[in-house]
Amino acid sequence: MDYTTLGRTGLRVSVAGLGCGGFSRLGLGTGGDETGAIAIVRGAIELGVNLFDTAAAYGTESVLGKAIKTVPRDQIVICTKAPFRWSTGRADPAGIVASLDESLRQLDLDCIDVYQLHGVAPEHYDHALNELAPVLLREREKGKFRFLGISETAPNDLDHDTLHQAAQDKVWDVCMVGFSMMHQNARTRVFPQTRTHGLGTLLMFAVRNIFSQPGRLAATLKELAEDGQVAADLADDPLGFLIHPGGASSVIDAAYRYVRHEPGVDVVLFGTGKPDHLKTNIDSLLKPPLPEADHRRLGELFGHLVGVGLDAPHLTRAGQVR
Numbered sequence: 089m090d091y092t093t094l095g096r097t098g099l100r101v102s103v104a105g106l107g108c109g110g111f112s113r114l115g116l117g118t119g120g121d122e123t124g125a126i127a128i129v130r131g132a133i134e135l136g137v138n139l140f141d142t143a144a145a146y147g148t149e150s151v152l153g154k155a156i157k158t159v160p161r162d163q164i165v166i167c168t169k170a171p172f173r174w175s176t177g178r179a180d181p182a183g184i185v186a187s188l189d190e191s192l193r194q195l196d197l198d199c200i201d202v203y204q205l206h207g208v209a210p211e212h213y214d215h216a217l218n219e220l221a222p223v224l225l226r227e228r229e230k231g232k233f234r235f236l237g238i239s240e241t242a243p244n245d246l247d248h249d250t251l252h253q254a255a256q257d258k259v260w261d262v263c264m265v266g267f268s269m270m271h272q273n274a275r276t277r278v279f280p281q282t283r284t285h286g287l288g289t290l291l292m293f294a295v296r297n298i299f300s301q302p303g304r305l306a307a308t309l310k311e312l313a314e315d316g317q318v319a320a321d322l323a324d325d326p327l328g329f330l331i332h333p334g335g336a337s338s339v340i341d342a343a344y345r346y347v348r349h350e351p352g353v354d355v356v357l358f359g360t361g362k363p364d365h366l367k368t369n370i371d372s373l374l375k376p377p378l379p380e381a382d383h384r385r386l387g388e389l390f391g392h393l394v395g396v397g398l399d400a401p402h403l404t405r406a407g408q409v410r
């Protein structure tokens with residue numbers, strides 16, 4: 089495993105972080121059981137992963153807590169998030185304390201390393217900053233968590249307005265941002281700010297359905313070509329040019345390597361319920377960057393797209409392109 093520093097938190101973290109949410113939820117979202125989920129977490133630890141991201145909404149705090157029970161506390165970094173309703177501006181700010189306490193109980197921990205607001209839309213950012221953060225910072229004084237974080241709602245915030253602003257405010261030490269081969273604009277909208285202000289970054293959406301579901305990539309590119317957003321000849325084998333000796337071994341390998349080496353990215357989160365995916369994803373994240381010519385071509389072909397490939401499984405739309 090390779091390790092890096094999570095921005096100004098100073099935490100030493102693995103460059104590969106296990107996401108306990110997403111579509112898999114450690115396999116619990118795809119028919120797996122608690123024993124399998126615990127095995128995924130323990131398998132990740134054996135491979136050197138020391139950062140885990142969960143949330144009240146995922147239903148995996150308790151299983152994560154059980155899986156890390158025997159690991160010395162200072163060797164692991166646990167990130168979790170408040171329930172979504174506190175990111176909508178509608179819930180009583182004081183009530184977030186009970187949610188924080190419940191996360192501590194579910195995880196069976198005395199202290200969370202990074203406590204985050206979950207998916208804060210731009211229109212609710214001021215509420216998060218002015219109403220929620222002060223309540224949470226008082227709890228931090230009591231030792232309930234170490235660092236405050238904020239995640240964006242990528243499909244509803246295509247230009248990263250929340251994080252663009254959050255990076256400049258002093259209260260957030262960590263942020264979670266969406267970035268991928270098909271949604272590259274965090275390169276200009278987020279990473280310059282997080283690097284300047286020292287926020288740690290957790291990366292999400294490197295691989296969503298667009299790369300993991302067979303046929304989804306070709307269908308998306310076909311729609312984009314029909315819409316004049318990409319060249320028509322890309323639709324048949326859109327990313328085939330990335331796979332060659334000296335290049336990527338698969339589209340998913342390319343997707344993880346693409347985000348991993350982006351300046352400003354600290355930890356790449358990936359979610360899985362499958363032991364073989366756990367291993368291959370970590371292998372990809374530890375490989376060198378894609379060849380420079382391939383990286384450049386990805387920018388030329390897709391750098392103008394915004395919001396492509398962020399969709400959830402039940403949606404059929406290709407994504408939103410501007």
Ligand SMILES: NC(=O)c1ccc[n+]([C@@H]2O[C@H](COP(=O)([O-])OP(=O)(O)OC[C@H]3O[C@@H](n4cnc5c(N)ncnc54)[C@H](OP(=O)(O)O)[C@@H]3O)[C@@H](O)[C@H]2O)c1
Pocket residue numbers: 106107108109110111112115118141142206207239240241242264291292293294295296297300340357358359360361362364365366368369
């Ligand atoms: N706003 C937020 O705060 C927010 C939003 C989204 C995500 N997140 C965080 O980010 C983490 C990562 O989420 P994500 O949205 O980036 O997506 P993800 O959950 O990592 O999605 C990856 C999908 O691809 C599959 N997959 C993984 N490795 C694969 C491989 N090698 N080959 C084929 N399929 C593979 C997974 O299913 P298998 O089980 O089949 O591997 C999963 O369905 C989440 O767990 C969560 O912690 C946060």
